[in-house]
Each structure stands twice: as structure tokens, then as C-alpha cells.
Amino acid sequence: MRSDTPACISDRDRVASELNAWFVREARDLPWRAPGTSAWAVLVSEFMLQQTQVERVIPRWIAWLERWPTPAALAANEPGEAVRAWDRLGYPRRALWLHRAATEIVGLHGGEVPRDVDALLALTGVGPYTARAIAAFAYGERHPVVDTNTRRVLARLVHGVALAGMPKDSDLEDMEALLPEDRASAAVFNAAAMELGAIVCTARTPRCGFCPVAQWCEWRGSGYPANAPTKRPRQAAFEGSDRQARGRIMALLRRSSDAVSREAALAAAAGDEGHGKARRRSAQDPTQPQRAFDSLIADGLIVEFEGRVKLP
DNA sequence: CTCCTGCGGT
């Protein structure tokens, strides 16, 4: 962060003050930010938002909480119902993890979402980001919350580089160094940093002209140097992937109220929609459908039942 | 093509 402004107040406080004021002014009106949102509702939102964009999450989140307003309500249903309600949010293992977390919350915490970070980390599907996000946003505890947006903001503001590299433990320390002392401001600042990364300090085309902390930005101050070659692993192509084949099986089972035959599941994996038009799949790996099927069994996302296949 | 409020397994 640039410190070319003589100040009685530290730059840390100025950055937090400006960013928080911007957040109050400009932040999107997201439903899980409404006052009175339960810790469970926050937890559900954080699960859904892992690798899935806000706009796609909102309708699923509303429907989910209407149906399962408490951990106990979800835990009382079969996990397959959670997978079905997950719909097309992607990475459906998260639905299974969320159901498992609800069961753990009922069994270990009397049905109340814990507020302690270590207790949260022990829940299935809750990692370093989600645990701190729940503690900060649901309970107002003071913790650094660092997601991919915040890591990019820190990379630019503090380190003067265009993009963040691999996640590091020091990310939390970087955020801690900027975090306001009082809990309420700290919680807002965590959300504000994420929001800035989401709508201003974006990966591809940052809108620095609208950035409330541009004057302290190390990246801007050094002339927006080009992206240093980072080590970030590129995501594999989706088209033709095992993920796509798995997704087709899951889509078939979500829309089937009953179990389907193994053959139907394998055909779905191969991209055969079963209505007329033959799909060209000459270049496809012939072992892929079976591999996708087996991996879904291993994940517990589908089960075989008397020679047929259904959600768990 | 890239990116998106990450996570658990290895």
C-alpha cells in the first residue's frame, strides 16, 4: 500500500474507512446480507457461493431456506433431497457436504451453528474461507476473511501485482494487517474487500476509476505492471470432460422421480439425450461413461439399488 | 478462452 500521504491516522484506518463507506453506498443488495439473517442461512449461502456466482445462487438459496429453515430440518431429509434441491449450482458434492454438516450441527452442537472457527472448520465442507466467513458475517466475530476476490484486491493494493498467485497462509496475515480493530467495522471490511473484488477490482477489466481506495493502491502507483507469470493452475476444459459426463448423469437423476436403469445412466453420461437426434461423440473416450458413473458411486452422489440407480 | 465468495483427498 502506498504511504505517500502524511497522516496522523494510519493508512490502514483510512483504507478501511473509505472502503467501508463505499460498501455502504454501493454494495449489492444481497438477501443473505439482510439484518436478521440466521447463521444457518449464512452458512447455506457460503456453501452455495463456493465457486458459483451470486446471481445463480440467489433463487436456490431462497428456495432452500424456505424448505429447510434450520439444520435439523435438512438433517431430517434424505441426502438425495439436498442433491435434488441443489439443482444446477454445480459441484453437487457440496449438497452432500451441506447435508452432512447439518447432521453434524444437530449431533454435536444441539442444532445451532457454532461460532468458534475451529468448531466450524470441523464441519464437513467448511474450510478456511467458509469458517471465517460464518464467524464474521453470521456472528460478527473479528477474523480475516480471505476469498479469491480479496486475494486479488490484496495482491494489487498491498503487493502491487496484477493477480494473486497460489493461496498462502500469509494471505490471512495480509488481511489481518488491514482489518479495523472493532468487530463491526472488521466484519464490514471483510465483506467490502470481497465486494470490491467482485464489482470493481475485477480480474479481467478492473474499473480503477471507480475504486474508493485507488490512491493507496500499490499496483496503480507503479503503473499497472503487466501480470507477472503466476503459478495458478488453469482449470481444465469442461467440454468433453468427466465433469460434464457426471453432470449429465446427475441431471437425469434430478429430473427422475424414480430410479433409472444403469444403462440409461451410462447413456446419459455419453451425451445421448434419448430423443431422436444422434449425438456425435466420435472423439469421446469410450471408457468415460463408466468412469463417470463409478466416480459418482464413490462420491455417494448416486447409489445402486436392486440393479437400478437413484439419488442417495 | 477465462473466471467465479473453495473444498477434500492424495
Place this chain on the structure above:
DNA sequence: ACCGCGGGAG
């Protein structure tokens, strides 16, 4: 430390 894991949108 690396990898697999959906699906949508720019």
C-alpha cells in the same frame, strides 16, 4: 503442493 470437481456467463 497438486488435483478433480459443474455449470454458466463474459
